[in-house]
Amino acid sequence: MNAATERMTEVLKARDWNFEVDEENQMINTGCRGENGQWKIRAGGVTNYTCAILSRFPIDCPQPKRPLCAELLTRINFMLPVGCFEMDLEDGQIFFKTNMPYNQELPECELLDNLLICNISSMDHYLPVIMQVIYAGVGPAKALADLKKANEKTKQAKTKSSKAKLTGPSRFQMN
Numbered sequence: 244m245n246a247a248t249e250r251m252t253e254v255l256k257a258r259d260w261n262f263e264v265d266e267e268n269q270m271i272n273t274g275c276r277g278e279n280g281q282w283k284i285r286a287g288g289v290t291n292y293t294c295a296i297l298s299r300f301p302i303d304c305p306q307p308k309r310p311l312c313a314e315l316l317t318r319i320n321f322m323l324p325v326g327c328f329e330m331d332l333e334d335g336q337i338f339f340k341t342n343m344p345y346n347q348e349l350p351e352c353e354l355l356d357n358l359l360i361c362n363i364s365s366m367d368h369y370l371p372v373i374m375q376v377i378y379a380g381v382g383p384a385k386a387l388a389d390l391k392k393a394n395e396k397t398k399q400a401k402t403k404s405s406k407a408k409l410t411g412p413s414r415f416q417m418n
């Protein structure tokens with residue numbers, strides 16, 4: 244197993260997540276269940292100097308919906324500070340990808356854990372919007388506008404609430 248994949252196993256062990264190591268591809272396979280769905284994750288060293296985390300959207304986009312889904316993913320990617328959504332136009336597979344380049348020294352576990360949280364948070368956040376475009380016939384711009392409105396309502400509700408709610412990494416579970 245390459246060094247980056249080995250370091251990623253340390254991150255997942257610290258989170259007490261179950262995972263399998265694909266020795267042939269030198270990658271880790273695991274899963275995640277967020278607030279909006281569940282999906283598979285592949286993580287590890289993809290080159291000698293890059294560690295990647297790939298969250299696979301739970302379904303493949305059907306052929307007739309791929310142009311709209313491609314537009315949606317482009318709109319989402321334009322807003323993202325870290326990571327990107329990708330879709331294989333041949334088979335409709337959708338991934339959210341985050342990666343971290345490094346030199347001779349591997350990234351610290353804390354950085355890789357942050358990369359993991361960024362990845363799964365983004366997948367969980369946009370999963371319902373992608374589903375709306377694929378299955379509910381909602382256009383990409385409207386789906387994102389609706390998400391923005393929902394986020395604003397949630398923010399307002401949180402500021403009005405007297406009780407603090409836990410957010411962040413603890414809301415995710417291994418699959």
